[in-house]
Amino acid sequence: MASDASPWPVPADAPAPDDLSRCVHCGLCVNACPTYAVTGLEAESPRGRIHLARAVDEGRIELTAAVQGHWDLCLQCRACEAVCPSGVPYGRIMEHVRAQVAADPPSGGRARAIRRFVLRNVIARPAVLALAVAPARWYAGSPVRAIVRRLGLAARLGRIGALEAQLPRHPGRPVRPGTRLAKPHTVTGRAVLFTGCVMGELFGGVHRATARVLARGGIAATAAPGQACCGALQAHDGDLAFARVLARRNIDALEGDDTTIVVNSAGCGAAMKEYGDLLKDDEAYAARAVAFATRVRDFAEFAATLPATAARLGARVTYQDPCHLAHAQHIRHEPRALLGRITGCEVVETAGGDMCCGAAGIYSLTQPQMSASLRARKAEQFRQHHPDIVVTANPGCQMQYEAAVREAGIEARVLHLAELIDEAQRNAR
Ligand code: SF4
Ligand code: SF4
Known part of the structure; x- marks a missing residue:
């Protein structure tokens, strides 16, 4: 319920009027927006969503179920932010309007409450998450999967079936805080590998490939103990309070020196680089969060600074930009530069290579139709x-592309950039 003084249910986390008023309605963002591309509707464009937020902020309209629906359909991909000439911080605005919806949802309150419970008590609790994900890990590599697919059973299971299509083909053993990783022959530097939540459980193979690539470049990476989920999923769902709890946990666990924190999940990296903003009103953590964020590097960003290692892979490869790498972290060149170092690797650019794939955290579960489009x-x-290979740099995108090639009957492997480089480096030995 909004207070008398503010139209927003949680005034402390309301979108800042200064942020909202930066939009001059020029419309340059509209054609970059995936939901506008699919619907053609102004209300499903960045300009439309900002207009609604401003109208609520100024008390001209109420935060109704219809308004919520337009915000819920946003992928928070930030393609609009990347092209906006006025510097509208769209990602921040949307996290804050989501916090308002989460506090007093005009519709879908029960589903939202369940989601919040899972994001807090399963995703953010390593032991619980490991238990919850264990059956999926077993299933992904078992012969049962082939039988389920041959019989077309997954197609009859609705959203569970959609998840089945997204499961990685080879999850690899989990990599959790404390897991031992590959070490270089000669150590020239050190780094912390951020293990994440689902990433560590379902993409242990990507973490190990990342550590091997770093090791060949002389970097000893450790999966430092004590680190937690980054908080991105919770923040995008409007649970800023819990995202702050997780950010503080990571700062407590990983501060103390200036070691680079390497992140191979674009969504996690973007969130961690913005801890300073998330904790700006926290007296005890504000400065520490800014210092922490300066140490965070995406895998490609960091690997591109290492000496080149011989690599060979004869394959036609398309790199698909994860939104939170291209639009939020502005990292587009480095992944392509790393691919360019691989002998025999033919890189093909596709139209819309930097447009959102529809994964967007838990979006494929909350908005299955738009995600499928x-x-x-x-x-x-x-x-x-x-x-031959679809390459990306974010676990959610990787899962979405697994489903895309499978649904379309396309014979292509889906790999994380670190996996592809690792394979190419091993080929060249
Ligand atoms: S968000 Fe930026 S690009 Fe989009 S309409 Fe507003 S000012 Fe223009
Ligand atoms: S974040 Fe993405 S989906 Fe949302 S308005 Fe911006 S471009 Fe559109």
Whole structure:
């Protein structure tokens, strides 16, 4: 319920009027927006969503279920932010309007409460998450999966079936805080590998590949103990309070020196680079959060600074930019530069390579139709360009592309950039 003084249920986390008023309605963001591309509706564009937030902020309209629906459909991909000439901080605005919806949802309150419970008590609790994910890990590599697929059973299971299509083919053993990783012959530097939540459980193979690539560049990476989930999923869902709890945990666990924190999940890296903003009103943590954020590097950003290692892979590869790498962290060149170092690797660019794939954290569960539309657009591009390998740099995108190629019957492997580089480096030995 909004207070008398503020139209927002949680005034302390309300979108800042200064942020909202930066939008001059020029519309340059509209064609970059995936939900506008699919619907053609102004209300499903960044300009439309900001307009609604401003109208609520100024008390001209109420925060109704219809308004919530337009915000809920936003992927928080930040493609709009990247092209906005006025510097509208769209990602921050949307996290703050989501916090308002989460506090007093005009519709879908029960689903939201369940989601919050899971994000707090399963995703953010390593022991519980490990238990919850264990059956999926077993299933992903078991013969049962082939039988389920042959019989078409997954298609009858609705959202569970959609998740089945997204499961990695080979999750690898989990990498958790404290897990031992590959070490270099000669150590020239050190780094902390951020292990994350689902990433560590379902993409242990990516973490190990990351550590091997770093090791060949002389970097000893450790999965430092005590680190927690980054808080991105919770923040995007409007649970800023718990995202702050997780950010403080990571700062407590990983501060103390200036070791680089390498992150191979674009969504986590973007969130961690913005801890300073998330904790700006926390007296005890504000300065520490800013210092922490300066140590965070995406895998590609960091690997591109290391000496080149011989690498060979004869394959046609398409790199698909994760939104939180291209739009939030502005890292587009480094992944392509790393691919360019691989002998025999032919890189093909596809139309919309930097447009959201529809994964967007838990979006494929909350907005399955829009997510499927965006996935199908990607599949269409893959069909036109017939890559041998689809490469990306974020676990959610990787899962979405697994589903895209499978649904479209495309014979292409889906790899994380670190996996592809690791494979190419091993080929060249
Ligand atoms: S968000 Fe930026 S690009 Fe979009 S309409 Fe507003 S000022 Fe223009
Ligand atoms: S964040 Fe993405 S989906 Fe949301 S308005 Fe911006 S471009 Fe559109």
